[in-house]
Amino acid sequence: MRLTILICLFLKLIWSCEAAKACTSCPNSATLELKNCSLNATMAQMLVNCSGVEVLHTELVVLPTVHLSGQLKVLKVESCNTTAVIIDPTGSYKMEKFTVEKNNLRTLPRNLNVLKKLRKLILASNLIECIDMGEFIGLSNLEEINLSDNRIIQICSSPFDPPVLPNLDRVYLQRNNLTLLNLENWKTPNVKLMYLNNNELSIVHKLASSLPKLESLYIYGNPLNCEWWETLRAEIENPCTFSPNNQETCLEKAEPLKNLINQIEASSKIPSTSTDQCHLNSSKSLKQIKSQVLQLQQQVASLGGTPSGHHPTNETIVQLQQSCLGQQGRLREIVHEMGSPSRTNLKPRTDCRCGLKAQARLFQRQLEQQMAMFGGMFRGMV
Secondary structure, eight states: OHHHHHHHHHHHHHHHHHHHHTTSSOOSSSEEEEESOOOOHHHHHHHHTOTTOOEEEEESOOOSEEEOOTTOSEEEEESSOOOEEEOOTTOOOOOSEEEEESSOOOSOOTTGGGOTTOOEEEOOSSOOOEEEGGGGTTOTTOOEEEOOSSOOOEEEOOTTSOOBOTTOOEEEOOSSOOSEEEOTTOBOTTOOEEEOOSSOOSEEETHHHHOTTOOEEEOOSSOEEHHHHHHHHHHOOSOOBOSGGGOOOEETTOOOHHHHHHHHHHHTSOOSSOSOHHHHHHHHHHHHHHHHHHHHHHHHHHHHTOOTTOOOOHHHHHHHHHHHHHHHHHHHHHHHHHTOGGGSSSOOOHHHHHHHHHHHHHHHHHHHHHHHHHHHHHHHHO
């Protein structure tokens, strides 16, 4: 009996190795497909990094973490139990179409804004709950965002740092858990197609003014406020196709439109105080970092004003660089924590989080400017 079991295990091992062997060599072509391969995560990641591969499609391959490779132009990770995507903030990427669907992402991948050539972002059928539009800052080539079939509660865009997406023309947000949506700070003037069907939406604030070129709107399957719905249809100037066969329904006995608008406008403001200890701590940390940034700026200004012939020492500049790097690390941690509401048992305060994250990004850019100045000082001293 024992011998039989050993033989079976040996045959299974041979079969697994043979199945993997077909998938474990880098192809000669620029396209690689991995489907139903019996690979461990390390082996799969090695194939993702194959030099010369520009198009990669992985399906039903266990790949919990994807480390994005710089040479890829098209990536599709489907049904791979993926929970994280690692993007190097200092890397250079050719990515144009980025798809991670039917997986287990709970937040947007960090450092998305490094993918400057990105045209299509598809993160459908994951477990994402909160979206901060600020994560898309810098993605001026983006044409399509697909976040359908997630668990999105709220999408926010802070007036402090709104993203400008001039080429975005298709947005897919259907089958989520949205209740109120505010487009006031969306800088997306060329959106032509928007799917919002099968959510819990009462209104979509500033839809007509924020999407002046909208041609098709799918918004059925929502408990729409009738007053808002009638107002929207009157406001849209361009001929716009609504859901087929006019499937939209609205609630006559719904909460007054004025109350809903007040809720949205109130949620867009950063509260002066918060009962959420996580956000209190984040706010305090940001205040400390702001103080550090001001001190660094003063120190740099004093260095630039030294008398002729008296240059700052290498040691002084290195100390300032290290201070900047330390503050950048703290900022990354704060932004990451604020983007992970599922780590706490508290209801996500997306409004507060977005405002704080916008401030954090502002400080981050100021620190980057200081680092660039330090680099100029080094070059001037050589």
